[in-house]
Amino acid sequence: MNQAITHFIAICSDSIGETAEAVVQATLRQFELPNTEIKRYMNVREEDELTELMEEVARRGGFVAYTLVQPELREVIREEAVRLNIRTVDIMGPMMQAFADTFNDYPKRLPGLLHRLDDSYFRRVEAMEFAVQYDDGKDVSAILKADIILLGVSRISKTPLSMFLAHKGYKTVNFPIVPEMSPPSQLREVTNGNIIGLTIEPEHLLKIRSERLKVMGLPHQVQYASLERIQEELDYALSLYTELGCPVIDVTDKAIEESAGLIMNFLK
Amino acid sequence: MNQAITHFIAICSDSIGETAEAVVQATLRQFELPNTEIKRYMNVREEDELTELMEEVARRGGFVAYTLVQPELREVIREEAVRLNIRTVDIMGPMMQAFADTFNDYPKRLPGLLHRLDDSYFRRVEAMEFAVQYDDGKDVSAILKADIILLGVSRISKTPLSMFLAHKGYKTVNFPIVPEMSPPSQLREVTNGNIIGLTIEPEHLLKIRSERLKVMGLPHQVQYASLERIQEELDYALSLYTELGCPVIDVTDKAIEESAGLIMNFLK
Incomplete structure (x- = not known):
């Protein structure tokens, strides 16, 4: 029996969204929300894609969890969140800041998993x-x-x-x-x-x-x-x-x- | 050849810290910090344990990423962070807040993975x-x-x-x-x-x-x-x-x- 989806969470990632999904799932276990849809938008690299997904979220009434490393895209998602009155959760931002502040280093800001044959x-x-x-x-x-x-x-x-x-x-x-x-x-x-x-x-x-x-x-x-x-x-x-x-x-x-x-x- | 550890990140979890580690690893890929030690403190349930780990972090000069769901422990880690001047990153807090605000629901605040034979x-x-x-x-x-x-x-x-x-x-x-x-x-x-x-x-x-x-x-x-x-x-x-x-x-x-x-x- 399929129950109607009543809660919507969008994951927006410049890679595959695996990290964001881990945090969403861990948080979901703390709530009683069985009819929740989690939708992943992967490899997001363009402003248009961001605008489109934010409009879907606005329409469906959920929120967005994102892992974006490039400053321009991070800026766009913040602007769109204000414009459409959508709640967003920045999964990696606070930790990137903690790295930068604690270790005096700057992020490479390269999207993706940077997979190497190591x-x-x-x-x-x-x-x-x-x-x-x-x-x-x-x-x-x-x-x-x-x-x-x-x-x-x-x-x-x-x-x-x-x-x-x-x-x-x-x-x-x-x-x-x-x-x-x-x-x-x-x-x-x-x-x-x-x-x-x-x-x-x-x-x-x-x-x-x-x-x-x-x-x-x-x-x-x-x-x-x-x-x-x-x-x-x-x-x-x-x-x-x-x-x-x-x-x-x-x-x-x-x-x-x-x-x-x-x-x-x-x-x- | 073992190189000296120069950066220290502590993961503090009331469960096993898998979610926090996923975020730390994803962030680490954005930096060039090969000599980083990530230490997991799992199943943290007592204030004493928190104080001890925060003092280790203060001594070693790193920061803390935490996934704690119980309000008392969350309060203690915030107090200790101020007392010892340590940077902390709250992995699940912002998303728990987004869930609560968006879906008008309250978290169960039960530590652990809540594993079920489902x-x-x-x-x-x-x-x-x-x-x-x-x-x-x-x-x-x-x-x-x-x-x-x-x-x-x-x-x-x-x-x-x-x-x-x-x-x-x-x-x-x-x-x-x-x-x-x-x-x-x-x-x-x-x-x-x-x-x-x-x-x-x-x-x-x-x-x-x-x-x-x-x-x-x-x-x-x-x-x-x-x-x-x-x-x-x-x-x-x-x-x-x-x-x-x-x-x-x-x-x-x-x-x-x-x-x-x-x-x-x-x-x-």
Whole structure:
């Protein structure tokens, strides 16, 4: 059922608007506004484009979040905001000012992400390919090549976490933990503290596994989605983590980004 | 060689600081400040923690970017900023105000990401697992199940792009294009316009492939990393895209996020 859009937010960027959208989404989580449309205007470089989008916002009664670095465009959006009585939020301006004032430096004012084929680019691509190649315990030899080794029972979100960490440049592998299967012996050779054990509240995992079975068209009443079996698996995993002496992250109620943030903090 | 850190930026968040870091990184790209340390203070909930971090910033001479939603903590950071003469940037405050003023609503002021096991969570997890499972043309049957089908020659960044799009909730598959190999016949059955052809400037790809060979310890002078071969592959790919009538994205000089943004725009 599509509900009518009642709130409108425009993102105006000289690049792709990813940064502005991150701030809009974080703020949106603080409000109860389910029927909100967020529209991105990307690669805005001309005054005409600005005028057009500001008129759409005026018509629809929303506000504008912008990331524009060129002084002329910043001036135009401020003028149009006054002319049309539209509220605007300047996402990067205050921070550019803080940089300039604190570090006595001037911004380059070049729009776009200024992407370069630098070491960081190659590292991220390599990490993502690594994570795909060695997902779900496909090859134990990867353990000794990885920056991060994630352990956890089925459906605890190992794959999405691995991909997110890889996107941040960490070569990540993950291994499923099952009571009936001995963990790879290579885990005991890892000495640099990059093994992370994942855990979760049993009721939470029950919900995820039941949902999974539903999607697969399987009956709910199998052992896999029973609280007793889940508890047994989680107990076994925790005893293994203790034996390995690795840090344990509880992913219950955490977004992927949040769990990944905690893991990256452990590595620092 | 480690260079001395000369600029210090503190991120202070009642959650993980991901949003603030996005704004800091976008701003940093506008300056030439290679020796900058960005330090995240996550899950800040107590006044003591705030005072401690502000004193560190005062000592090290940087500034603070913060995302705090609770009024008491916001008040403390403002007071400490005055007391210690530190510049602060409030990442979410101006937008929370714009929301409140424009939509006549009040923020919930709950710290954290408010993660829920909602449809969007399940869709993203499923999309990431799908992307991992069907990466690099592993199974042509996936073509008819995918939201996005990426085509491109070797090393054009199909895997990282697929993972990024999957992280945004799109089930993505990718297929390598090689002149010597017929493309899967299923491509011609796709009618909903979700095939995207990737292209790149030959010199750019040459640099990426040469780097790849270096990492693998292979000689540079192979056909794979010759400009003639690359041109032949790209020409073949472009003729296939024309035949399929799919949009073409040039990934030259674009960050993964930027190419992904363009692709998502095509789908809308």
